[in-house]
Amino acid sequence: KAGVTQTPRYLIKTRGQQVTLSCSPISGHRSVSWYQQTPGQGLQFLFEYFSETQRNKGNFPGRFSGRQFSNSRSEMNVSTLELGDSALYLCASKGQGMNTEAFFGQGTRLTVV
């Protein structure tokens, strides 16, 4: 069974540009969550999508957005990049049931210069 796949693995962007990251969850999982990991703030929740609907959102500015497609694949978009957006972006996939595990992808390392 394939795991969670995130693409691309690495990205270098310039301030002011926008970026789109992709996450393919484990087959059959309908919940996809996104997290930002930085050395200073640790892992912080961005948002969760379930069956194409945003179900929960963290405390991030509106420059961070996402969507989910009918095949459960999800994308997150960051517009008008800032240096502080440099981070490891992780996505988590989860199956049905309250007490099932969340599985994470390898992440996308975004560097803003």
Added chain:
Amino acid sequence: KQEVTQIPAALSVPEGENLVLNCSFTDSAIYNLQWFRQDPGKGLTSLLLIQSSQREQTSGRLNASLDKSSGRSTLYIAASQPGDSATYLCAVRNNNAGNMLTFGGGTRLMVKP
């Protein structure tokens, strides 16, 4: 607002030692708590999920305990090996928060041969 703390932030032990990692959380209204391992620059690997109704969960050399009323969990690693060197993260899933996980800052473990 849920806050998760992990102590110590870093730990260095000789190979073969048994060790305990600590995780505390402020809001006891949780569905479950999950322990993860993260190797440098990589994604998160799920180690154990312990449900709010459980006291402990075991997988190989790992044993996680949960005391929900006091807001504490421990991860016990028996007979540590150099391959156990990584950062260990605990995360809680709160009631009424969808699948959002709130993470601690992690414990960076080094096991010396």
